[in-house]
Amino acid sequence: MxxxxxxxxxxxxxxxxxxxxYPAGALAGDYARAGAGLGLTVLPLAFLPVTPWIAVPLAACALLFAVFAARTLQRQLxxxxxxxxxxxxxxxxxxxxxxxxxxxxxxxxxxxxxxxxxxxxxxxxxxxxxxxxxxxxxxxxxxxxxxxxxxxxxxxxxxxxxxxxxxxxLGIEPPADPNEKDPNETRPAS
Incomplete structure (x- = not known):
């Protein structure tokens, strides 16, 4: 830093x-998970004859893993x-x-x-x-x-x-609640 x-x-x-x-080590695991997920979903779609009942869920999962990979790249940049x-x-x-x-x-x-x-x-x-x-x-x-x-x-x-x-x-003192009334505050006389 x-x-x-x-x-x-x-x-x-x-x-x-x-x-x-973000440190490279923290992102390496996310890249590995995204790559493994894409491999497990895209490779069967690309190289195996799959029925639509299997292709649709695999494509949806592939899309989720692609979004996760893009989010990880965004964090890296x-x-x-x-x-x-x-x-x-x-x-x-x-x-x-x-x-x-x-x-x-x-x-x-x-x-x-x-x-x-x-x-x-x-x-x-x-x-x-x-x-x-x-x-x-x-x-x-x-x-x-x-x-x-x-x-x-x-x-x-x-x-x-x-x-x-x-x-x-986290060990951080939270600020006082602005909506909370001070218990020591006196009320005006009616």
């Missing part, structure tokens, strides 16, 4: 500009850049969100086994008409989510209970 110094306007502290990508102003995704289906325009933060956990021992988190950040989606295989994922949680708190973004639980699981 390349880092360049950048001034943080609110406090004068130095904030780094971070460039993040995407570079995320985070700084004090916001987050930018350069590559196919890229976009940019300013921290002061962040209007949504969702985190979803997907388990590969029972329990929370193994799996990944998918993040969706929304703001300024753009949605950026990325998952926890991204280098620097925790740093991006920490900045997004801070921006969500500053912007008064309400988070779902699932997102709050996932922030806590």
């Amino acid at each position: 390349a880092e360049l110094p950048m001034a943080r306007p609110s406090t004068g502290e130095t904030l780094t500009v971070a460039e993040m990508r 995407t570079r995320l850049t985070m700084d004090g102003e916001g987050l930018r995704a350069d590559g196919p289906l890229g976009g940019a969100i300013r921290w002061d325009a962040l209007s949504g933060l969702k985190l979803r956990y997907y388990a590969t086994k029972r329990g929370r021992d193994d799996g990944w988190i998918q993040a969706a950040l929304t703001g300024g008409g753009t949605t950026l989606r990325f998952d926890s295989n991204l280098e620097g994922f925790d740093a991006v989510i920490e900045q997004a949680a801070l921006a969500a708190g500053r912007n008064g973004v309400a988070l779902t209970p699932v997102t709050v639980d996932n922030l806590i699981a």
